[in-house]
Amino acid sequence: MRGKKLAALATASLLVLSGAACGSTTESGSADATTPASTPKAGGAGGTVGVFTWWADGSEKKGLDALEVMFKKQYPNDTFQNLAVAGGSGSNAKAKLASDLKNGNPPGSFQGHAGAELMDYIDADQVEPVDDIIKELGGESVFPKTLLDKLTVDGHIYSVPVDIHRANVVWSNTALLKKAGITSTPTDVAGWLADLQKVKDSGVATPLSIGGTWTQTELFESILASNLGADEYSKLFSKDGKWDSDGVKQSIEQYKKALTFANTASDGDDWPNATDMVADGKAAYNVMGDWAVAQFEMKGKTYKTDWDAFAMPGKENIFDFLADSFTLPAGTKNPGGTQDWLRFVGSKDAQTTFNKLKGSIPPRTDISSDGFSAYQRSAMKDFKSSDTKIVSSIAHGAAVPLAWSSEINTAMSKFYQDKNTDNLVSALVASHDKYAQ
Known part of the structure; x- marks a missing residue:
């Protein structure tokens, strides 16, 4: 990997995520965990927020549609723009995204997988750190430390996770x-x-x-x-x-x-x-x-x-683990609106609604399993079990x-x-x- 180093990339020792790993508190995790991150700040920054994903079909689209409705209600000054590109588990979207970023036309925020995939964008200085957003959301008091480790490069976090998948x-x-x-x-x-x-x-x-x-x-x-x-x-x-x-x-x-x-x-x-x-x-x-x-x-x-x-x-x-997350692209036209989106997708309300529809489980640890499907409850249990070995998806x-x-x-x-x-x-x-x- 070039340039910056991704903490604990693909190593089993840092991928054993458990309930015990979620309870620690560091400087970044000692922020006020009661901050109502899903509550609009005076209605939001205003302007258009273009959200680039590959959630264009099936349950993924259903989950994104629900987020759009919630975002409009909670941040009424912001205008959500769906920039989803269909096909290939993101391969089509990533190709278009690479072209847009190269041509200096970044979206408001784009979907990326936690882990090694983000390194390409970080090395190219195409995304900005979101440490303040993670801290505002509660840091290690609500997100597993080992998950945040996977998002951390040279001491900074570059995306807000929204789900965990197997x-x-x-x-x-x-x-x-x-x-x-x-x-x-x-x-x-x-x-x-x-x-x-x-x-x-x-x-x-x-x-x-x-x-x-x-x-x-x-x-x-x-x-x-x-x-x-x-x-x-x-x-x-x-x-x-x-x-x-x-x-x-x-x-x-x-x-x-x-x-x-x-x-x-x-x-x-x-x-x-x-x-x-x-x-x-x-x-x-x-x-x-x-x-x-x-x-x-x-x-x-x-x-x-x-x-x-x-x-x-x-x-x-x-x-076999993966997590979808959202970024703050460098040079985006409405960074304030993007930060509203990141606060929103990192919130308890958004992650509860989205993951119930998508079939995934929330990365936040303060979300009850009540209301999730029987399969999802079993996945939550497996994910935290000491008998489960967690590895990264290719x-x-x-x-x-x-x-x-x-x-x-x-x-x-x-x-x-x-x-x-x-x-x-x-x-x-x-x-x-x-x-x-």
């Missing part, structure tokens, strides 16, 4: 599993592959649904983390990472086997269709982040009755910066076509050697 979730259609005679959750990846075969033998044409390249990367990283465990997986993103190890090669072979049970996908296929295939009984399994919860609910499907979910099984209980920008993740996605896309394990290993090793420090 990427390595296997979603299933209960009726199709029953038809195949599957009555228990597998204990490892090999067992899951065996269940995929059972589903196929029962007459289901598509046991596993997938979308475009980024969903395939997410499937692969889920298998990889399950096989390697948290420490070895996290080490892949350090200077000593071994992308040509036996464990990586085994994971590639198992990933290749999983693809034999999947539908044919093109790069532009997004996640809602793949999730809908499970909800509609056209596929038995899909590996997706837990934003899928709201997608099932939007289709009127009931947890544990119509669908079920479990983390990709392996040697440890892995929580596909969603937490583990690696944008340039590295782009090369990994390119390698995954080629592998989808040629299924050549040696070529994929070589590409992954080359990317590591180019970017890891």
Whole structure:
């Protein structure tokens, strides 16, 4: 990584987020935690606030729409402008954002993933610190210290987190599993592959649904983390990472086997269709982040009755982590309005409403689980459990910066076509050697 250093990037020791880690107080966390950050300051700064995201479809759009309504009520002097760009888990949006930033036309605020993804913008001086906003919101008294560590570069925080997601979730259609005679959750990846075969033998044409390249990367990283465990997986993103190890090669072979049970996908296929295939009984399994919860609910499907979910099984209980956050771009035309937006998305009210709709869990620790879905309550419990090992997602920008993740996605896309394990290993090793420090 270039220039500035991101604290605790992709290291397991700093990723064990727990309730105990949330209770500490430092200088930045000793701000008045009772500050009503969601309360308008004289109606807001005024002017237009363009908010750039990739929340343009499904439950993500539903959550953003709810935020827009709340923001207009709480900051009536500000005018919200939805700049969402659809497709590719943000790949399309990130390409347009890069162009806008390069051309000196930043939005009011843009969505980014906590972790390595933000380094590209920080190194290019394209975002400003938001330390004062985090302090006003309550700092470490309401946000886990380890989460703030992941947002901290050279002593400064550059984004306000709005949600926590788990990427390595296997979603299933209960009726199709029953038809195949599957009555228990597998204990490892090999067992899951065996269940995929059972589903196929029962007459289901598509046991596993997938979308475009980024969903395939997410499937692969889920298998990889399950096989390697948290420490070895996290080490892949350090200077000593071994992308040509036996464990990586085994994971590639198992990933290749999983693809034999999947539908044919093109790069532009997004996640809602793949999730809908499970909800509609056209596929038995899909590996997706837990934003899928709201997608099932939007289709009127009931947890544990119509669908079920479990983390990709392996040697440890892995929580493949990502967090969406919002930034203060350098040179934005209305920084006061952007700061209003950041106060708002960091508030208790906004995070409660948004995460209930999106299927994620709040990063704030002062939000009750009451009113959240049964799945979300289980995710909250897992996230804080000492038995859970939390790692950073590749596909969603937490583990690696944008340039590295782009090369990994390119390698995954080629592998989808040629299924050549040696070529994929070589590409992954080359990317590591180019970017890891």
